[in-house]
Amino acid sequence: MILVVTEPSDRTANQVIAKLKARGADVARFDPADFPSRASMSVALDARGGQTVTLTQAGERIALHELGALWYRRPHAPVPHAEVDEAHRGYLEAECAHWMWDIWNLLPCRIVPATPSVIARADLKAAQLAIAGAVGFELPPTLVSNDPDEFLDFYRRHQGRVISKAPSTLFNNHFGGALARYTEPVDRFELGHAQSIRFGPVIFQAYVPKRIELRITIVGRRVFAAEIHSQQSQRARHDWRHYDLANTPHARHCLPAEIEQCCLLLVQRLGLCYGAIDMIVTPEGRYVFLEINPNGQYQWIEHLTGLPISEAMCDLLMAHEPRHPLPSPAPADCMGACA
Template identity: 30%
Template structure:
């Protein structure tokens, strides 16, 4: 592929570093930018007319140097770019307006690049942030999922748990990281020991996700890239890690895992239906031998998997970004 790859990621994203290094080894031109650089450090000029496509460039604000021509972008590796940074001299309402315009202008033009191959498409990635979307798609392709309830009704939560008759857990719907009065709180998977607590009126203040607690042999992370699946077994050596392995990394050990062919097929089909080229999937190997799907993260971390088991994940993503057969 003679065109450039645009990497949209935070400068602190070590996972994006791995893909950038792989592209460099192949002699592929890669331009790395972060949305936080617009409009203070990077300027955009783009035009379009009837029968045409977006043309123009991204350039450096300080010296006007062209960073990349829009027509040169053949693929976009979209990770977790940071938010736009606007002029501090703007009032709060001006910043709200300016952010919306930056999102619609910079973000809109980049997403509209006619020939670019996205890994992953920003719109589909945003849709897949919703866990109910993932769970419904996983069920449709045949993957086992935990019995799940999402409710804002305390009595419905209590009745569901009583009827289930098995241990349940609470999981946040919006990810584990949450701001709380200037501090960052981490909300891991939490067992619900006292079902009477589900009658708490506070449950009625928002949506809550509850799932059956799957008896497990071990957990796994599987990275899907196109039609390839790279999987790693995660063994938990502490009670905290057995509930949620992210809560105690020091207690974990890893090993390469060969998932059943049918599980791999369903994971690939899941990501195809979700419109994702790649994703990091969390699974449970249940005591009864089933592989149970928990979630997929379209920009999940996989660098540690590559290190632990030698999986060529960066190479697989680079293949997707540089394939001329798309």
């Protein structure tokens, strides 16, 4: 069985689940928001550490220790029973989330993209930049700091051509989409507010000129590269996440072999079997790494370019055993844009 751990309105998961079922796979779905009020989970260990791990939801009992694979996709946080008073709800939410992390890290099956603890480590921006540089990527000069003097020195050294962005997704998550923090150039007006940096860390990077941007999706050992022509849109030119799709062409991209290998090596070094990498291709043709999202979205890329990412995800989930060799790369995945 394959278990997909996600929230109910996840359209990407819906598509992959339909494809898996069409292939004859046994698939179940679990929303952690149903725990503990509408679902129960148990772990039993014998004297030698043998494990029986079960999930019961909607009258169905699933032996988690027998899963072939688990897709840790877009899980909601646990929601305590309605009768739990406010004084204890926060504690129970944290305890239930901690318990589920324990269970996911315990399971012997392949977990895509990885166990929650590995995902959390891979999402640390300064650490992933250091690893990306070590595997061979070019990086933009970067400062992560809450020191106003460090920032002003960085700004001067790069002649004011600097961008800022949040050091994590916590800002966007905290405000639930009501507010969002995008990558933006630092302008002279903001220099007058430099002292506000002391309230919390910010990522600053030297501005990298863009010809195109890339979204590179790695599924197992298969690499799917798409180019995003963000410079054709005034709205998306500094951050394509503004999603001006009508004015931002997307297309398949043929990666140089050395860049493709760097992508695969980075995902491996981070302990992942899936990742979404963002890069810039400069007007001179340099490939500059920005970041990797261990659980990044891809459905819009698949829709606009025809890259068969969902099919590759099905292949990965149906490979089952964690020690099973990952699916071999198909030449068309990477080379189709070169034909």
